Amino acid sequence: MDVKELLVCSEEEEMRLDLFLCRHFPDKSRNHIQNIIERGQVHVNGKTKKSNYKVKCSDNVVVTLPDPxxxxxxxxxxxxxxxxxxxxxxxxxxxxxxxxxxxxxxxxxxxxxxxxxxxxxxxxxxxxxxxxxxxxxxxxxxxxxxxxxxxxxxxxxxxxxxxHSMTREYVALVEQIIKEENGTVNMPLARHPKDKIKMAVVPGGREAVTHYEVIERFKSNTLIKCVLETGRTHQIRVHMAYIGHPVVGDPVYGYKKQRFNLKGQLLHARKLGFIHPVTGKYMEFETEVPDYFKRIIEILRKK
Missing domain, CATH: 3.30.2350.10 (Pseudouridine synthase)
Structure with missing residues (x-):
């Protein structure tokens, strides 16, 4: 283990803890720094703090870096x-x-x-x-x-x-019936305050915008198209769960009791469009949902 001891100077006062550490460890990504903080490897005046803690002048910050x-x-x-x-x-x-x-x-x-x-x-x-x-x-x-x-x-x-100029379109099967034809979820996302494995809608989190549109309705499910305006971790999964329509098969944000024997959520990145970095031409690629996804849709259509 490599232990580093840092002292906050006056010009660094009120900086977020993660940004303060990024300044002192420029070779580490912010995500890596936040993971170190979450694992309790950073102590401020002998106590663990969250990434958004505002450092104070003369705070003693001790960082324990794991061996590479x-x-x-x-x-x-x-x-x-x-x-x-x-x-x-x-x-x-x-x-x-x-x-x-x-x-x-x-x-x-x-x-x-x-x-x-x-x-x-x-x-x-x-x-x-x-x-x-x-x-x-x-x-x-x-x-x-x-x-x-x-x-x-x-x-x-x-x-x-x-x-946000890259086109990213997903297809998802969600729980329950979405009554409106389309909508937008504009809610900030951050790490769940109690479960660091999860993301959650958190005031003050990073901006996250998901647009959705109904493709087909079933007895108790809805097939939707989702277009990402931002690309946060688990964005569609968290946003749809937040509005009461979690993705079918989602082991983290979905229903605890699942009706289908699935290996994961029914979420497929169907379309991706971008400008080629060299030719300058717009390119777009689209794929069908996988066979296991199609099988569930066919089952629902017969009900």
Whole structure:
């Protein structure tokens, strides 16, 4: 373990704790810093604090950094569904059950492992653990992802995500009947105050906007299209649960008692559109929902 002791100076007073630490550890991402805080590895004057704690002048901040893990991210011969590929990027259709990139303790079986076997030229902006990864979808969410092969393409694609110009459309089967034809959920999201695994609607959290539209109604479920204006962790899942229509099969935010034998939520990233970082042309890719998703829809149509 590497223990660092920091003293808050006058110009740093009233900074959020996570931002204060980002200033002193510029090689660490804000998300990484927040995880360290949540795990109780940061003490302010001998006590643990939350990421949004405002530091005070002369606060004594002690940070315990875990020893680095020498993770070797290996290329693995895992089949991937490639929708498009050129020298700058690759678009894939990720299956349910696959993690996008390695995380602590999981270094195999991810999309990154498969991509390294498919092509060795991936952008290095996000480091050894997330080469080429511009955006993510949850492990048990299927659908379209774009991956950058070089840093120039990565920066251009990331800019489109940031300014909300990238088209991202999902299909979800949710619980109960949505009466209105369409709607928008505009509620801020942050880590759940009591359960750090979950996200939640939290005042003061990060802006999150989800637009939804009814595709088809069943006896006690609704098939909807969701368009993301922002891209927060678990955004659709949390927003739909918040308005009383959790995604069917969601083990975290959904009903405790599920009617179908599912391996995860019925949520599919159906469409992805963006401007090619080099050619400047708009490109759009669309995939059908997976077979297990179609099977549930057919069952509901017969009821």
């Amino acid at each position: 893990v020498n993770a070797s991210i290996r290329a693995e011969n895992i089949p991937i569904d490639v929708l498009y590929e050129d020298k700058d990027l690759i678009v894939v259709n990720k299956p349910q059950g696959m993690i996008v990139h390695p995380v602590a303790g999981i270094y195999t079986g991810t999309l990154v492992n498969a991509l390294l076997n498919h092509c060795s030229d991936l952008s290095g902006i996000n480091g050894v653990m997330r080469p080429g990864i511009v955006h993510r979808i949850d492990k048990d969410t299927s659908g379209v992802l774009v991956v950058a092969k070089n840093d120039y393409a990565h920066n251009k694609l990331a800019a489109q995500l940031k300014d």
